[in-house]
Amino acid sequence: MAIRKIREMGDPVLNKQCKEVTEITPRIRDLIDDMFETLYEAEGVGLAAPQVGILKRIVVIDVTGEDPILLINPKLMETSGEQEGYEGCLSVPGKSGKVTRPNYAKVLAYDENMNAFELEGTELLARAICHELDHLDGHLYVEKVDGPLVNTADLSDEED
Numbered sequence: 001m002a003i004r005k006i007r008e009m010g011d012p013v014l015n016k017q018c019k020e021v022t023e024i025t026p027r028i029r030d031l032i033d034d035m036f037e038t039l040y041e042a043e044g045v046g047l048a049a050p051q052v053g054i055l056k057r058i059v060v061i062d063v064t065g066e067d068p069i070l071l072i073n074p075k076l077m078e079t080s081g082e083q084e085g086y087e088g089c090l091s092v093p094g095k096s097g098k099v100t101r102p103n104y105a106k107v108l109a110y111d112e113n114m115n116a117f118e119l120e121g122t123e124l125l126a127r128a129i130c131h132e133l134d135h136l137d138g139h140l141y142v143e144k145v146d147g148p149l150v151n152t153a154d155l156s157d158e159e160d
Contacts, residue, residue, distance in 0.1 A: 001033045003041050004052035009092045013050050015138045018057045020073045024114055028056070032112060035060045036068055044090045046128040048135035051091050059132040063124045071109035071119070076133055078106040083123065087131065087141050088152055096152045097145030105129045 007013055021028060031054060039047040039060055049058040059071040081103030086096040105126040107119050121129055131141055142149065 001030075001037045004034050004038045006038065006042060006047075006051055006090050007053055009140060009142065011053075011091075013053050013055065014091055014135070014140060016050065016055055017138050018048075018050055018055045018136045020057050021110070021114075024072075024112060028058075029112065031056070032058065032060070032070060036062075039090075040065075042090050045124070046132040047090060048132045050135055050138075057136050059129075059136065061125070061128045061132060063128055069119065070112060071107060071129075071132075072111065072114070074107045074109035074129075074133055074136070076105060076130070077108050077118070078104075079126070079130070080104045081122075083127065084146075085127070086150075086155055087127065087145075089131070089141050091135075092140065092142060092149075094152050095142075095149045096155055097142060097149045098147050099127075099141055099144045100146065101127045101130050107133070 035047050045063050046061040049056045057073045061069040079102035083103040084100045087099040088096045104122050107129055110116055
C-alpha cells in the first residue's frame with residue numbers, strides 16, 4: 001500500500017469522465033488499498049480515483065473514520081430532500097464553499113468482488129456520495145458553490 005499524490009484543482013485529470021471498471025485485477029486491488037490509505041492520511045471523508053490520477057469509476061468514503069465504503073461503478077438511483085452546508089475537497093485544499101445537496105441518496109454499486117449492492121445514506125453520507133460521484137464525471141464541488149469560496153480555517157474559527 002502507498003500514499004498517492006492527490007491531484008489539485010487545475011489538473012486536467014479532474015475534469016475528465018472516468019471509465020467503468022470491467023474486472024478486478026491486482027492493480028485495481030492495489031489502487032483501492034492505496035485510495036483508502038491516502039484518504040485516511042489526508043483525513044478526508046471521501047476520495048475518487050481521478051483525485052489520484054486514475055480515470056476509473058472507483059470511490060472510497062468513510063464519514064466516521066471507522067466505516068470504510070467502497071463503490072465501484074456507482075450509479076445514483078434516487079435522491080430526495082435538500083441540505084445546505086459548507087463543503088470542502090482534498091483537491092481544493094484549504095477552501096470551502098456553501099453547496100446545496102440532496103439530504104438522501106441511494107446508489108447502486110459493486111464491491112471488490114464485483115457483487116452488486118445498494119447503499120442508502122442521509123446527511124453527511126448523502127453529501128459525500130454525491131460529491132464523490134461528481135468527481136467521476138469530471139466535476140468539482142466549486143461548480144455548485146453558492147457564494148464565494150472561503151478559507152477553511154475561517155470556518156473553524158466561526159465554530160469555536
